[in-house]
Amino acid sequence: MNTxxxxxxxxxxxxxxxxxxxxxxxxxxxxxxAGFLDRKMRELRANAKAPSFExxxxxxxxxxxxxxxxxxxxHDGQEQRLSDGLATxxxxxxxxxxxxx
Numbered sequence: 505m506n507t508x509x510x511x512x513x514x515x516x517x518x519x520x521x522x523x524x525x526x527x528x529x530x531x532x533x534x535x536x537x538a539g540f541l542d543r544k545m546r547e548l549r550a551n552a553k554a555p556s557f558e559x560x561x562x563x564x565x566x567x568x569x570x571x572x573x574x575x576x577x578x579h580d581g582q583e584q585r586l587s588d589g590l591a592t593x594x595x596x597x598x599x600x601x602x603x604x605x
Contacts (some may be wrong), residue, residue, distance in 0.1 A: 511525065513535065516542065545561070597605060
Protein backbone atom coordinates (compact mmCIF):
# COMPACT_ATOMS: atom_id res chain seq x y z
CA MET A 505 0.00 0.00 0.00
CA ASN A 506 1.47 3.33 -1.08
CA THR A 507 1.13 6.31 1.18
CA UNK A 508 0.37 9.57 -0.60
CA UNK A 509 3.36 11.86 -1.06
CA UNK A 510 2.95 15.26 0.51
CA UNK A 511 5.15 18.30 0.35
CA UNK A 512 5.25 21.30 2.67
CA UNK A 513 3.93 24.48 1.09
CA UNK A 514 4.65 27.88 2.64
CA UNK A 515 1.54 30.05 2.78
CA UNK A 516 1.61 33.68 3.83
CA UNK A 517 -1.44 35.22 5.49
CA UNK A 518 -1.05 38.87 6.44
CA UNK A 519 2.42 38.80 8.05
CA UNK A 520 2.49 35.19 9.16
CA UNK A 521 3.82 32.17 7.37
CA UNK A 522 2.27 28.72 7.65
CA UNK A 523 3.70 25.45 6.38
CA UNK A 524 0.98 23.08 5.21
CA UNK A 525 1.57 19.64 3.77
CA UNK A 526 -0.31 18.81 0.61
CA UNK A 527 -0.14 16.50 -2.37
CA UNK A 528 1.81 17.97 -5.31
CA UNK A 529 -1.31 18.09 -7.49
CA UNK A 530 -3.08 20.22 -4.85
CA UNK A 531 -0.28 22.80 -4.54
CA UNK A 532 -1.57 25.35 -7.07
CA UNK A 533 -5.11 25.24 -5.68
CA UNK A 534 -3.83 25.66 -2.14
CA UNK A 535 -1.69 28.64 -3.12
CA UNK A 536 -4.66 30.19 -4.92
CA UNK A 537 -6.89 29.66 -1.87
CA ALA A 538 -4.26 31.19 0.42
CA GLY A 539 -3.94 34.21 -1.87
CA PHE A 540 -7.70 34.69 -1.84
CA LEU A 541 -7.80 34.35 1.95
CA ASP A 542 -4.92 36.80 2.38
CA ARG A 543 -6.69 39.40 0.22
CA LYS A 544 -9.93 38.96 2.18
CA MET A 545 -8.09 39.27 5.50
CA ARG A 546 -6.34 42.45 4.34
CA GLU A 547 -9.65 43.86 3.13
CA LEU A 548 -11.31 43.23 6.49
CA ARG A 549 -8.28 44.50 8.41
CA ALA A 550 -8.50 47.80 6.53
CA ASN A 551 -12.06 48.25 7.79
CA ALA A 552 -11.49 47.15 11.40
CA LYS A 553 -9.80 48.72 14.39
CA ALA A 554 -6.54 46.77 14.77
CA PRO A 555 -8.02 43.29 15.20
CA SER A 556 -5.80 40.47 16.40
CA PHE A 557 -4.77 37.90 13.81
CA GLU A 558 -7.10 35.33 15.36
CA UNK A 559 -10.11 37.67 15.34
CA UNK A 560 -9.34 38.66 11.78
CA UNK A 561 -9.13 34.98 10.79
CA UNK A 562 -12.54 34.28 12.35
CA UNK A 563 -14.15 37.34 10.74
CA UNK A 564 -12.72 36.29 7.38
CA UNK A 565 -13.91 32.71 7.81
CA UNK A 566 -17.43 33.95 8.56
CA UNK A 567 -17.36 36.34 5.60
CA UNK A 568 -16.10 33.71 3.14
CA UNK A 569 -18.56 31.10 4.46
CA UNK A 570 -21.45 33.55 4.10
CA UNK A 571 -20.42 34.31 0.52
CA UNK A 572 -20.07 30.59 -0.25
CA UNK A 573 -23.49 29.72 1.18
CA UNK A 574 -25.13 32.58 -0.72
CA UNK A 575 -23.56 31.42 -3.98
CA UNK A 576 -24.54 27.81 -3.29
CA UNK A 577 -28.15 28.85 -2.64
CA UNK A 578 -28.15 30.87 -5.87
CA HIS A 579 -26.66 27.92 -7.78
CA ASP A 580 -29.21 25.49 -6.33
CA GLY A 581 -32.03 27.80 -7.42
CA GLN A 582 -30.63 28.06 -10.93
CA GLU A 583 -30.18 24.30 -11.08
CA GLN A 584 -33.80 23.77 -10.03
CA ARG A 585 -35.05 26.25 -12.65
CA LEU A 586 -32.97 24.48 -15.29
CA SER A 587 -34.34 21.07 -14.26
CA ASP A 588 -37.89 22.42 -14.34
CA GLY A 589 -37.31 23.94 -17.77
CA LEU A 590 -35.88 20.70 -19.13
CA ALA A 591 -38.83 18.74 -17.72
CA THR A 592 -41.23 21.15 -19.44
CA UNK A 593 -39.37 20.78 -22.74
CA UNK A 594 -39.40 16.99 -22.39
CA UNK A 595 -43.18 17.00 -21.84
CA UNK A 596 -43.70 19.24 -24.87
CA UNK A 597 -41.46 17.06 -27.01
CA UNK A 598 -43.27 13.91 -25.84
CA UNK A 599 -46.63 15.53 -26.60
CA UNK A 600 -45.45 16.61 -30.07
CA UNK A 601 -44.10 13.14 -30.84
CA UNK A 602 -47.31 11.50 -29.59
CA UNK A 603 -49.33 13.83 -31.85
CA UNK A 604 -47.40 12.65 -34.89
CA UNK A 605 -48.25 8.98 -34.30
